Amino acid sequence: MSLDRRTFLRQASLGAAGVAVVTQLPAAEAAGALPAFDDREPEAFWRAVRDQFPLTRQLKYFNTGGLGPASSPVLAKVAEVTRQLQERSEHGHALHAGAREVLARFLGAEPGEIAFVRNATEANGIIAAGLRLAPGDEVIFETHAHPGGSFPWAQQETVRGLKLKLFDPADTAAANLDRIAALITPRTRVVQVSHVTAPTGVVMPVDAIARLCRERGLWFHIDGAQSAGMFPFSLREIGCDSFAASGHKWMGGPLETGVLHIRRDRLNDVAPPLVGAYSGDLDFLPGELRLAPTAIRHEYGTRSAAAIVGLAEAVKFQERVGRERIAARGRALIARLRAGLAPLPGVEILTPAGAADSAAMLTFRHAKLGYTDLFSRLMKDGAFRCRPVSEQKLNALRVSAHLFNSPAEIDGLVAAVRAVG
Ligand SMILES: Cc1ncc(COP(=O)(O)O)c(C=O)c1O
Numbered sequence: 530m531s532l533d534r535r536t537f538l539r540q541a542s543l544g545a546a547g548v549a550v551v552t553q554l555p556a557a558e559a560a561g562a563l564p565a566f567d568d569r570e571p572e573a574f575w576r577a578v579r580d581q582f583p584l585t586r587q588l589k590y591f592n593t594g595g596l597g598p599a600s601s602p603v604l605a606k607v608a609e610v611t612r613q614l615q616e617r618s619e620h621g622h623a624l625h626a627g628a629r630e631v632l633a634r635f636l637g638a639e640p641g642e643i644a645f646v647r648n649a650t651e652a653n654g655i656i657a658a659g660l661r662l663a664p665g666d667e668v669i670f671e672t673h674a675h676p677g678g679s680f681p682w683a684q685q686e687t688v689r690g691l692k693l694k695l696f697d698p699a700d701t702a703a704a705n706l707d708r709i710a711a712l713i714t715p716r717t718r719v720v721q722v723s724h725v726t727a728p729t730g731v732v733m734p735v736d737a738i739a740r741l742c743r744e745r746g747l748w749f750h751i752d753g754a755q756s757a758g759m760f761p762f763s764l765r766e767i768g769c770d771s772f773a774a775s776g777h778k779w780m781g782g783p784l785e786t787g788v789l790h791i792r793r794d795r796l797n798d799v800a801p802p803l804v805g806a807y808s809g810d811l812d813f814l815p816g817e818l819r820l821a822p823t824a825i826r827h828e829y830g831t832r833s834a835a836a837i838v839g840l841a842e843a844v845k846f847q848e849r850v851g852r853e854r855i856a857a858r859g860r861a862l863i864a865r866l867r868a869g870l871a872p873l874p875g876v877e878i879l880t881p882a883g884a885a886d887s888a889a890m891l892t893f894r895h896a897k898l899g900y901t902d903l904f905s906r907l908m909k910d911g912a913f914r915c916r917p918v919s920e921q922k923l924n925a926l927r928v929s930a931h932l933f934n935s936p937a938e939i940d941g942l943v944a945a946v947r948a949v950g
Pocket of ligand 1: 675
């Protein structure tokens, strides 16, 4: 950003230029108020949570892993901020700071380690394109990586001659760790895993992988598109180098929100593939671009402050519900689904059962119907919105269970699968 522009913006945000600029917003009103959780009647609490989502009741929505619905407090916040900013035609950049603190707290990181991006794919792409790697350098990740996690590396294989080494995800933490370790060579530079794999919901042992990578001097990147908002964790404790999150899945944020985390002491190892205003300073042209000393350097150009503030609102909503409580709810619903599906003839469950190896997603297939027919049948019979899984020819359906889902919906799904025969 040029000095003139920066000075203007600073003055404007202080009001010195006589421009009233929105830097703070009133707290969200009563929207999102929830009753106290009562152990004796938990379903009353969860019904109140469900009431906070405008998501139609005509659907039994089991596709949070694809796209998570936003709650009313989030939508209200986005509308309110959009309106306030549009009334003065401002970008509202000053609002990012508060949201950054909220997201840092949520992820167990520092605000300066957080960059707002459009989606997890963008965060993964910045790491793949930005790490200083040479032709022949090796990158390890799993065959079940989502295109948002694998394509950025496939592109770098083409452009920079990197070598990709893939492993099939296993059902246990120990086996996953072994498979990664077996692929490491003197040319390995990066290990990436999906924190929770998209096709079958395997939870990867990220703490152990982080330790392994530290011992071997490897960059460890986590694609957390499926984990952020599904269960709580602390990036500080995990000890990865970088992390990508989707705002519009389990976190319940507005569409086109995401977060890139880069550990503070690793910031300079990633050359930003895209830079522009807010990435740093360049007083005169020609001149040297001095990158911002924080992850903000990856936030080139104008952003939607309303979406970013909406993402922070989504986090606050989850904190009001209780993050551990949300994680336990997802697990309990999936355990109920597993218990219902496991005895059914023709049903094969692909998601590991170990408590540490899976969480709030379960993938299954049916011997009688291929995945597209099974998907259509469940939609037609009861508006059960699952996610077809075509990856790696798995021929299956994935069920995501989140805070707005209920045991009754799970029981309905089990009955519908039973009726397939
Ligand atoms: C593991 C994983 N990574 C990346 C993505 C892409 O996410 P986004 O749409 O936020 O880029 C997905 C989406 O399903 C995913 O499951």
